């Protein structure tokens with residue numbers, strides 16, 4: 317995830333303090349990991365260094381919390397390029413869940429038990445996300461970001477279900493090669 | 494079992510060691526499941542794993558070949574037909590994928606019917622039916638017949654009909670199976686909110702994990718069997 321582009325995006329609405337950007341980020345992307353203040357200030361300094369943002373005004377004490385940043389024209393162009401560019405369609409083949417199933421077979425472990433436990437964990441997370449998005453006060457940002465996570469967890473689950481059904485064949489194949 | 498669950502005490506409905514075959518086709522081969530008061534439980538599993546059969550046995554619609562279904566202290570597998578139909582009228586409600594409304598009756602008459610059969614007068618029944626139709630956002634379709642409703646509207650009317658009697662348990666078999674995912678999720682949100690408000694338990698059969706995630710927990714069926722967890726629960 318490109319924190320610099322997200323911050324540039326938040327600056328597109330007008331100049332902001334770093335403090336403000338952190339809170340707006342956490343509000344706009346409720347399912348994402350909250351940004352650390354340190355990370356926000358480091359990223360802002362890099363944007364300034366690269367000419368994508370500039371300091372609008374510095375507070376009287378000169379401390380980072382009082383400094384206001386704004387996007388430059390170069391920053392706006394960079395942002396438009398990033399937002400319009402296609403994200404590589406990840407092959408997802410190096411998936412950890414798949415690796416654990418194969419390793420369990422290779423090492424004489426219990427892949428079925430692992431898959432059942434992984435399923436229970438995914439389901440638990442899906443219930444939590446469903447509760448978040450079904451809450452009466454959930455706004456559309458919250459709903460859509462929970463939906464994004466739910467859809468991906470569900471894709472994992474569907475894969476785990478068909479794999480669990482074919483473990484005998486997979487075991488024979490892994491053991492014979 | 495964690496402590497909060499055991500603190501709920503005796504389950505409302507408990508199936509133990511159910512076996513059921515249709516001719517030579519086994520549908521259930523040792524399935525156990527429990528439902529506590531007010532709990533929403535999803536039954537999931539591949540097609541043909543016995544989900545609907547488990548729901549039918551637990552709802553007293555089908556008698557198992559072996560095993561027990563306890564509703565409180567009552568053995569449902571041995572209950573008389575009269576008692577079972579009384580339970581279905583007063584304490585149990587069912588919602589299926591489709592085809593559960595009476596085609597000749599309007600939406601409001603469909604929803605009123607269980608109340609009228611239970612002896613409520615027509616005016617009162619219609620009043621309650623209207624408020625349930627309103628709650629599910631289909632009051633403006635009250636005078637429509639099922640054939641004139643969209644799939645999502647039909648499911649909402651079916652939910653209103655299921656809940657109008659204030660049942661203790663709602664048995665729902667793929668209630669969103671005929672809907673697209675957005676409509677399905679809206680129906681689930683409405684069903685779970687209404688059930689929690691009434692304190693009704695829900696046994697929800699689905700093959701879709703996104704729908705199962707509306708429940709408090711999951712019972713997984715494979716080849717007519719439930720996991721070891723359910724047997725000891």
Ligand SMILES: Nc1ncnc2c1ncn2[C@@H]1O[C@H](COP(=O)(O)OP(=O)(O)OP(=O)(O)O)[C@@H](O)[C@H]1O
Nearest residue numbers: 515518519520539540541542543544545546547700
């Ligand atoms: N009335 C019936 N007559 C004959 N066989 C039946 C009957 N009902 C179920 N079966 C068989 O019992 C098995 C379990 O069926 P069941 O309907 O319980 O599965 P399910 O998990 O609900 O499947 P699905 O997801 O496809 O609805 C299947 O092999 C099915 O063919």
Ligand SMILES: [Mg+2]
Nearest residue numbers: 544545546666
């Ligand atoms: Mg079924």
